[in-house]
Amino acid sequence: METRVLITGVAGFIGFHLARRLLADGWIVQGIDNLNDYYDPNLKKDRLAQLEGHPAFQFKKIDLADRSAMETLFAGSHFDVVIHLAAQAGVRYSLQAPHSYVDSNVTGFLHILEGCRAQKVGHLLFASSSSVYGANSQLPYSVHDPVDHPVSLYAATKRAGELMAHSYAHLYGIPCTGLRFFTVYGPWGRPDMAYFSFTRKILAGEKIPVFNHGKMQRDFTYIDDIIEGITRLVPKIPGPQANWPADPASSAAPFQIHNIGNHTPVALTDFIQTLEECLDKKAxxxxxxxxxxDVVATYADVSALQEAVAFAPDTPLRAGLQQFVDWYRRYYGNAQ
Incomplete structure (x- = not known):
């Protein structure tokens, strides 16, 4: 029997790659996206163009915050699995446009939860973020750590989503899996991310802005590893934890949280040097x-992920950045 999945944010970076993988695996994929202009909508449309025409793919332009449209969506085809990746992204932009984060990441997620409740969806997987660890200074970040001190509104809305999902798992028995992604990069990526904007600026001979005077570390995670982690977690439907302790990663409800990160933090200065080598040009x-x-460092403890699905991201930064640079040159033409 064919499995039907709803992917929100399907024209986004992760959503596009995930849809392509699930279509190749024989899934029926319905995707939604509002194609907003937070970054170049043409890039989103070009991602979609790679998916459209596949007989098992259907796209609808829908804004998560549109309650009526979301109710209509869930009143139609039944989804066996919902993978919710759509969000207003970006830590720094949340200081400029806070309302858009609540509209998408809180109100929009409520509409997803209500749709899953109405349909009795078999498994909801949703994107959270390493940003939820906020002021937590204990490294590596573990899903067993408390995450009560976000340092940006973006992080606060992502943490709110985790709590909302838990309440629906508890009240209505919806199996929910939260996915805390760590600095995802790769081909077809987001232009607002540092690796993407640094590439553009270096090739154009412009200065790149490096914050905290370069004294930062990030757990850069290649897109293929993110997709592998998600696909392996889809059939790992959480159930209530017997004799549940007070642990933030699990629950007496059918709810779980996983980090998906490369568990190898890289100094920002080392990252820039690697990018320079891939571009063969100094910054x-x-x-x-x-x-x-911002936070000074991110570093994922993925032991829970390894235990659950026998997988941990492991793509070396140099290999992943070279794949991105090669794609960038192809997509943007003769970028020198």
């Missing part, structure tokens, strides 16, 4: 102080 750097909402 001009503008050293800047720390920005509000």
């Amino acid at each position: 001009e750097i503008e050293w800047l102080p720390m920005q509000d909402g």
Whole structure:
């Protein structure tokens, strides 16, 4: 029997790659996206063009915050699995446009939860973020750690989503799996991410802004590893934990949280050097102080993921960045 999945944010970076993988695996995929202009909508449309025409793919342009449209969506085809990736992304932008984060990441997620409740969906997987760890200074970040001190509104809305999902798992028995992604990069990526904007600026001979004077670390995770982690978790439907202890990663409800990260933090200066090598061009750097909402380091403990699905991301940064640079040059033409 063919499995039908709803992917929200299907024209986004992760959503596009996931849809392509599930279509190749024989799934029926329905995707939604509002194609907003947070970054170049043409890139989103070009991602969609790679999916459209596949007989098992259907796309609808829908905004998560549109309650009526979301109710109509869930009143139609039944979804065996919902993978909710759509969100207003970006830590720094949340300082400029806070309302859009509540509209999409809170109100929009409520509409997803209500749709899953109405349909009795078999498994809801939803994107959270490493940002929820906020002011937590204990590294590596573990799903067993408390996450009560977000340092940006973006992080707060992602943590709110985790709590909302738990309440629906508890009240209505909806199996929910939260996915905390760590600095995802790769071909067809997001132009607002540092690796993407750094590439553009280096090739254009422009200075790249480096915050906290480069004294930062990130757990860069290649897109293929993210997709592998998600697909392996789809059939791992959580159930209530017997004799449940007070553990943030699980629950007496059918609910679980997983980190998906490369568990190898890289110094920002080392990252820039690797990108320079892939581009064969030196960067001009503008050293800047720390920005509000940022954290100094991210580092994923993925032991729970390994235990659950026998997988941990492991793509080396150099290999992943080279794949991105090669794609960038193909997509944007003769970028020198």
